Amino acid sequence: MKKSACISLLTAAIVICSVTARAESLMYAPAYHATTVEAGGSVNIPLVVLIQNLGNDCTLHFVDEVKAGNLPASWIKAGPEKVNVKANSPAAQGTLTVSVPSGTPPGKYFGFVLSAAEGVEGGADSGRGAFIQLEVLPAGHASTTGER
16 A cells, blocks of 8 residues: 555656646846946846747747836847747847936846747746846946946
8 A cells, every 4th residue: 555655646746747847937147137337328238048948949039028126128128139949959149238318317227137938838937037237327427337
């Protein structure tokens, strides 16, 4: 009886793990990027998105939404905006360009940039996103800008 129960439990665990492992999810590199930029300026941030367990080809949209912060999505453009991703090579590389409008008040602006995989059978979890933090300086500020 104990042996039968152990085998049943092990079988159930394998089935659950195999179903869980099949789900596609997105991972981001870098997962965190902090930089400074002057109001009216812009900064380029390289981004790699990996679609784990990708079972079919799909289209990746680099910027689907920006969440959990005060960083306006309108400041962020991706190059390219979208890319076709093959199941046998499930990573996509792009550049986020963050343009801070002139007259933006100095301060810290942050948020999670989330991508979306279109055409994934059963959908894909967008993951935690890439956390972007900007310290906006007044225009003409003498301090050097750049990644920290």
